[in-house]
Amino acid sequence: xxxxxxxxxxxxxxxxxxxxxxxxxxxxxxxxxxxxxxxxxxxxxxxxxxxxxxxxxxxxxxxxxxxxxxxxxxxxxxxxxxxxxxxxxxxxxxxxxxxxxxxxxxxxxxxxxxxxxxxxxxxxxxxxxxxxxxxxxxxxxxxxxxxxxxxxxxxxxxxxxxxxxxxxxxxxxxxxxxxxxxxxxxxxxxxxxxxxxxxxxxxxxxxxxxxxxxxxxxxxxxxxxxxxxxxxxxxxxxxxxxxxxxxxxxxxxxxxxxxxxxxxxxxxxxxxxxxxxxxxxxxxxxxxxxxxxxxxxxxxxxxxxxxxxxxxxxxxxxxxxxxxxxxxxxxxxxxxxxxxxxxxxxxxxxxxxxxxxxxxxxxxxxxxxxxxxxxxxxxxxxxxxxxxxxxxxxxxxxxxx
Amino acid sequence: xxxxxxxxxxxxxxxxxxxxxxxxxxxxxxxxxxxxxxxxxxxxxxxxxxxxxxxxxxxxxxxxxxxxxxxxxxxxxxxxxx
Numbered sequence: 001x002x003x004x005x006x007x008x009x010x011x012x013x014x015x016x017x018x019x020x021x022x023x024x025x026x027x028x029x030x031x032x033x034x035x036x037x038x039x040x041x042x043x044x045x046x047x048x049x050x051x052x053x054x055x056x057x058x059x060x061x062x063x064x065x066x067x068x069x070x071x072x073x074x075x076x077x078x079x080x081x082x083x084x085x086x087x088x089x090x091x092x093x094x095x096x097x098x099x100x101x102x103x104x105x106x107x108x109x110x111x112x113x114x115x116x117x118x119x120x121x122x123x124x125x126x127x128x129x130x131x132x133x134x135x136x137x138x139x140x141x142x143x144x145x146x147x148x149x150x151x152x153x154x155x156x157x158x159x160x161x162x163x164x165x166x167x168x169x170x171x172x173x174x175x176x177x178x179x180x181x182x183x184x185x186x187x188x189x190x191x192x193x194x195x196x197x198x199x200x201x202x203x204x205x206x207x208x209x210x211x212x213x214x215x216x217x218x219x220x221x222x223x224x225x226x227x228x229x230x231x232x233x234x235x236x237x238x239x240x241x242x243x244x245x246x247x248x249x250x251x252x253x254x255x256x257x258x259x260x261x262x263x264x265x266x267x268x269x270x271x272x273x274x275x276x277x278x279x280x281x282x283x284x285x286x287x288x289x290x291x292x293x294x295x296x297x298x299x300x301x302x303x304x305x306x307x308x309x310x311x312x313x314x315x316x317x318x319x320x321x322x323x324x325x326x327x328x329x330x331x332x333x334x335x336x337x338x339x340x341x342x343x344x345x346x347x348x349x350x351x352x353x354x355x356x357x358x359x360x361x362x363x364x365x366x367x368x369x370x371x372x373x374x375x376x377x378x379x380x381x382x383x384x385x386x387x388x389x390x391x392x393x394x395x396x397x398x399x400x401x
Numbered sequence: 402x403x404x405x406x407x408x409x410x411x412x413x414x415x416x417x418x419x420x421x422x423x424x425x426x427x428x429x430x431x432x433x434x435x436x437x438x439x440x441x442x443x444x445x446x447x448x449x450x451x452x453x454x455x456x457x458x459x460x461x462x463x464x465x466x467x468x469x470x471x472x473x474x475x476x477x478x479x480x481x482x483x
Contacts, residue, residue: 081444377447
């Protein structure tokens, strides 16, 4: 049976939410940044800012250089998270088959509800109307309707902002022929460059390229490229299943670059405690820590270490991460981060060692406090001098850190 | 000008259709009449759910925070046009 998939993408999401909240930002070029605007990037540019050349992920100084009238506005992740839950609730009024793709994008399978493309267009308009009613005039969405997720997303991208594009099966080849290779989700700059070296610059050329040669060059991805060039999507349909979390991590851009090991340790320890809290909250422990550092010259170093005794204690995670990073901290550091992976369920069996049992009891009590009163209710003495400012970016918002 | 604040304020509200609408605020011994409620959102602080009202008059944008457990209002953001 031919599926009917909706792809809904909120337009300049964070900026639109701020323009909805604050009428004095409407019609103006604004860029949503982190709390520290000097060392931040533009997480989202408003439609007006995009027209003036400001792009997402551009550094704030570069954005200001391009657009001196740009208003830099600190992001409010809790607000975006709340609005995200509200528009997802609106989608659920129309279908239970919803797959969030990012913080502001979702796929909806409305095959049964719509029955045909006329019905799908009607549902899309109804969703638009409900969004306006619930969230206001300024938080708008672009919608693409097509037989699969890949084509629905591509259709959605073709008319922005606030477009509604319907691409039926017979029209997918025509849509692809009008698009650049990089317009398709899944063809990034590297794949694009490799396709170009094979003499492939358009979807027509990709379709004509022998599948065997594509597979020789791209291995299994060759088949995906071949199918995509025909408007077919090899991914599974819209799935509402939440995928298992593979890792927990945090990174942070420091207020100033530094080589001071005491400052770096404090930030890394604070991040490790955030990671540890989230893992304990979700009842998992980790056997691998990956530590990450970005230097002042924007080079990076990342390294991981696997250990036998699984843990969710921020102190243990910090000690592993610090032992990884310490030998490499010879020049100015801009960002530090760590993640914990190789996860398994937290064993309910208490440790054999009294010291560890005591520490588990302390952490359990601290977690109860944090659950009741929120983040910031406790801090290790060694991390008291530092403060983590909230950021606006990130797919899975997690504010209980 | 954009200011981040945390000042306790008095708020006059209307209740309509099971919703709360701030109508006027008193801050720094001055009264401000609210023209529009632009957006309402919530955020958790531990197990508490705080309500935020983004409201405006002809020249100011105010972000108000309501703690429903103790019925306390605070002005947390102010943006003045121009």
